[in-house]
Amino acid sequence: MPSNVSSLHLPAPPQVWSDVYGALHARYAARAGNHAWLVAAAPETAGAAAEALALWLAGEGGRLKGHLELLVHGTLLPLERTLRGQPFSGVLVVGGALAGGPALQWPERTVTAASGLSYREGGPLPAWRAATLLSGVTRQGESAAASLCAALSVPVLVCEPPQLGEALLSLAGRVPQGLALIG
Numbered sequence: 001m002p003s004n005v006s007s008l009h010l011p012a013p014p015q016v017w018s019d020v021y022g023a024l025h026a027r028y029a030a031r032a033g034n035h036a037w038l039v040a041a042a043p044e045t046a047g048a049a050a051e052a053l054a055l056w057l058a059g060e061g062g063r064l065k066g067h068l069e070l071l072v073h074g075t076l077l078p079l080e081r082t083l084r085g086q087p088f089s090g091v092l093v094v095g096g097a098l099a100g101g102p103a104l105q106w107p108e109r110t111v112t113a114a115s116g117l118s119y120r121e122g123g124p125l126p127a128w129r130a131a132t133l134l135s136g137v138t139r140q141g142e143s144a145a146a147s148l149c150a151a152l153s154v155p156v157l158v159c160e161p162p163q164l165g166e167a168l169l170s171l172a173g174r175v176p177q178g179l180a181l182i183g
Contacts, residue, residue: 022113023078026050026070028057033065033177036086037168040079040145041094046072048161049094056165064172075111076148077121083152090131090155090171093145097137098158100129104142131155132170134163 015027041049050070073079108122125147134157149156159167
């Protein structure tokens, strides 16, 4: 996990915190609206994701309604607890772009967080399909985070950092009042 939030080059979010599982959360306010959007990134993709989000939020991201949360997590339990903690209109998982993936077995194990909290995680996860298809993305592949979203009935897309803006617009365009009409 990143030990220093400033190393992620985040655009001054109003709220930054870490949870009891050691995951980093950064919440950005968008235009007034009731939607919540989540970008889930592993520590190795978090820097690129934060930079892509900063660029997008400074430009076309001004159309997004609600708030956007970046979650940097090293295990799946922080993602599961985040998804159960509030309703999200959609989740973007940062990784190789995929259109869907098979069911998989989440390996059972005991994890001890930096906070000292020990917890068990693991079990079967369902197959998943992308909520919308991004241009040129047809590849199928495993994504435990996307499978977890499917298990919790949350719309999900898996994309690389440069596609985050396109993916957010695609998800937000699917829901009533997800995007502001500008100009």
